[in-house]
Amino acid sequence: MLAGLSLPDEPLRPGSPVRVSIHQALDIPTLELSYGTVPVLYASAAVRRLLGLAYLLVWSWNEHREAARLAGQPMADRVLLLIDEVESHLHPKWQRLFLPALLRVIQRLTGEVQVQVVASTHAPLVMASLERHFDTDRDKVFHFGLEKGRIVVEEQPWAMQGDAVSWLVSETFGLNQARSQEAEQAIEAAEAYMRHEPLPGYESPEKLNQKLQEVLPGHDPFWPRWLVATGAVK
Structure with a gap:
């Protein structure tokens, strides 16, 4: 047993x-x-x-x-x-x-x-x-x-x-992202910026980049999307 x-x-x-x-x-x-x-x-x-x-x-x-x-x-x-x-x-x-x-x-x-x-x-x-x-x-x-x-x-x-x-992130548990709440909010703000719909207080890529650096690890899969979108990587 x-x-x-x-x-x-x-x-x-x-x-x-x-x-x-x-x-x-x-x-x-x-x-x-x-x-x-x-x-x-x-x-x-x-x-x-x-x-x-x-x-x-x-x-x-x-x-x-x-x-x-x-x-x-x-x-x-x-x-x-x-x-x-x-x-x-x-x-x-x-x-x-x-x-x-x-x-x-x-x-x-x-x-x-x-x-x-x-x-x-x-x-x-x-x-x-x-x-x-x-x-x-x-x-x-x-x-x-x-x-x-x-x-x-x-x-x-x-x-x-x-x-x-x-x-x-399935219907069973219902999370939008499997991250901290702060990281999820930062990514949502960055995605809104990439859609040309910036959220209040996050109109500049510099401020968004600073926020993302505070809450995301360097190996996070969101970084390539963000760096390409902002022109940091071509």
């Missing part, structure tokens, strides 16, 4: 329990990490979240199996898993593999049982991670929005975007 939810270069391996306090007669589970043995109480928030989820899955499935045995009833043939904010506390590396790994782990745990996952996210990498696994015949994307003080839920057509930047 833990191995399936781990990063390839940082597997989560359970260690021997240890006592961490003289004031509490309790042995604490540990993890064997590349930098040493760490009691789970002192693991990062991301690791503790993964541990909690792994424990919840194993515990709930085993309890259901035992309850079905005692009641003389067949086991359930479906599992519904609700996860809020998939990316919470997770490094981008984990965001990119978490849901696909979770689906594989659940399937190994439950066998032939049908598993439905309902997950919410604000992370473009989580959406990108599902591109290879998304089945338009059975999977759906819903967008929650706010209109006039009311929550509106809309189904969105699935379309592969390719990378996190493309997801940010």
Whole structure:
């Protein structure tokens, strides 16, 4: 279970329990990490979240199996898993593999049982991670929005975007540009100038150039367009 939810270069391996306090007669589970043995109480928030989820899955499935045995009833043939904010506390590396790994782990745990996952996210990498696994015949994307003080839920057509930047500017996340707000405003002002529709306060290329230098890195792909448009490069 833990191995399936781990990063390839940082597997989560359970260690021997240890006592961490003289004031509490309790042995604490540990993890064997590349930098040493760490009691789970002192693991990062991301690791503790993964541990909690792994424990919840194993515990709930085993309890259901035992309850079905005692009641003389067949086991359930479906599992519904609700996860809020998939990316919470997770490094981008984990965001990119978490849901696909979770689906594989659940399937190994439950066998032939049908598993439905309902997950919410604000992370473009989580959406990108599902591109290879998304089945338009059975999977759906819903967008929650706010209109006039009311929550509106809309189904969105699935379309592969390719990378996190493309997801940010897709209808799912709705950004105009995957940049800081200041950089976006500066580029919009520069584009308005190139259309001969300068915005107030940005009528001169010198002022625009100064603003762009403040908010854009030297390798930004907007620079070639701007330099050609202003005649700095021919």
